[in-house]
Amino acid sequence: MLGFLKQAVATHGDVIYFTIGPIKIALVNQPEQIKEILSVQHQKFVKGRPLEMAKALIGEGILTSEGSFHKKQARVIQPAFHRKRMESYIPAILDYTDRMMSHWEEGKAVDVREDMTTMTSLVAAKIMFQADIESDSKAIVGALDTATDLFGRIAVPYAEWLLHLPLPSSLQFRKAKKRLDELIYDLIAKRQENPSSHDDLLSMLLDPYGDGSGTGMSLQQVRDEAITLFLTAFDTTSTALTWTWYLLSQNPEAEAEFHAEIDRVLQGRLPTAEDVPKLSFTRKVMTEAMRLFPPTYVLPRQSVEDFEIGEYCIPKGTIVLMSQYLIHHDPRYYKHPEVFDPHRWDDREPQRYQYFPFSGGPRTCIGEPLAWLKGVLVLATVGQRWQLKLVPDHPVELLQLINLKPKHGMQMTPHRRTH
Numbered sequence: 001m002l003g004f005l006k007q008a009v010a011t012h013g014d015v016i017y018f019t020i021g022p023i024k025i026a027l028v029n030q031p032e033q034i035k036e037i038l039s040v041q042h043q044k045f046v047k048g049r050p051l052e053m054a055k056a057l058i059g060e061g062i063l064t065s066e067g068s069f070h071k072k073q074a075r076v077i078q079p080a081f082h083r084k085r086m087e088s089y090i091p092a093i094l095d096y097t098d099r100m101m102s103h104w105e106e107g108k109a110v111d112v113r114e115d116m117t118t119m120t121s122l123v124a125a126k127i128m129f130q131a132d133i134e135s136d137s138k139a140i141v142g143a144l145d146t147a148t149d150l151f152g153r154i155a156v157p158y159a160e161w162l163l164h165l166p167l168p169s170s171l172q173f174r175k176a177k178k179r180l181d182e183l184i185y186d187l188i189a190k191r192q193e194n195p196s197s198h199d200d201l202l203s204m205l206l207d208p209y210g211d212g213s214g215t216g217m218s219l220q221q222v223r224d225e226a227i228t229l230f231l232t233a234f235d236t237t238s239t240a241l242t243w244t245w246y247l248l249s250q251n252p253e254a255e256a257e258f259h260a261e262i263d264r265v266l267q268g269r270l271p272t273a274e275d276v277p278k279l280s281f282t283r284k285v286m287t288e289a290m291r292l293f294p295p296t297y298v299l300p301r302q303s304v305e306d307f308e309i310g311e312y313c314i315p316k317g318t319i320v321l322m323s324q325y326l327i328h329h330d331p332r333y334y335k336h337p338e339v340f341d342p343h344r345w346d347d348r349e350p351q352r353y354q355y356f357p358f359s360g361g362p363r364t365c366i367g368e369p370l371a372w373l374k375g376v377l378v379l380a381t382v383g384q385r386w387q388l389k390l391v392p393d394h395p396v397e398l399l400q401l402i403n404l405k406p407k408h409g410m411q412m413t414p415h416r417r418t419h
Helices: 002-012 031-040 049-058 067-081 083-087 090-101 112-129 134-153 168-193 201-206 219-250 252-266 273-278 280-292 324-328 368-385
Strands: 015-020 023-028 299-303 307-309 312-314 319-322 386-390 398-400 404-406 411-416
Touching: 002 015, 002 023, 002 324, 015 312, 023 031, 031 299, 031 307, 031 319, 049 168, 049 219, 067 083, 067 201, 067 219, 083 368, 090 112, 090 368, 112 134, 112 201, 112 219, 112 368, 134 168, 134 219, 168 201, 168 219, 201 219, 219 252, 219 280, 219 368, 219 386, 219 404, 219 411, 252 273, 252 280, 252 368, 273 280, 273 368, 280 368, 368 386
Parallel strands: 023 319
Antiparallel strands: 015 023, 299 319, 307 312, 386 411, 398 404
């Protein structure tokens, strides 16, 4: 998709209209226009068809729901991402990062993408559900990968109907979804048996007064929100971290500065909440990594009425694409855009809609603050002890599914740092 969109912009400019079978699509590639769609006139757009296939897995969760129902669900979930509550998640983040590193050996290659994915899924289960799923992590991560891989079909006309056919991929999807449902419903059942002993996201979802109704969410709604937040927490952050380690390994000067900051700030101890603002270069490293490789790289919306943008009219029902990847690599907004340069953020704050890895407007990712906190803590904790080097000749290619992943994993060798 990205190759096609880059060529289309180079040939036809910043507003492009095309069709795939019966599907009407417009690509919009200017920050001010993107702001109009995501923020100023957001009520003229819904997430629409591009997320119909996602609904097959996550149902009517906060990612896929619309209108007043989405606002009600967001009010229930928002307290889980308040600053003080997020600080209570730090021990779990550090613990599971330490468990991940305990399996590493000097010079022995590991798949960093796989390790980051497993670690972030364990953290997500712990902070959201107070559950330790380490013994089941391989099966769960495998099920999540199987389920999300299917969304590569999303541009195919009537792709959502393919799920109902007895194709091998569709059968694998159903098996993976069944495994994930078993996990979530088991966590819900255990919590219902002992509802008063926890203060986490699952308790918020099960609170009969949480949504203001006095009756609470249905079991299906709790399941949909839980699996949505679990999926987004494990997939987006792990992808961002994987690309960050790769980019550091390819840029030794930035890597040296990254390690020097960690040593200076932490002085051999584990990071705390107070250290996070002091790890400013570490945050710039992650900011720059998500500029070059934004986990969410194409953002779709669907128009619910005719919509004028500049001299053009986007017809009702059109899927509008906005690509973080294209904007983040555009030389109009970034000098030398293909260069990994964390110092480009020294004298500028990320400008929304020129930099929007977490979307924008009212539908900005609700978990963005936690993603930054978790990312900086994991980078500092790992970088304090290890240097990661890419295995020579390991192929690095883009896998364009829901998120922008490395197609062949990320084989790297850990080397112990000496201070």
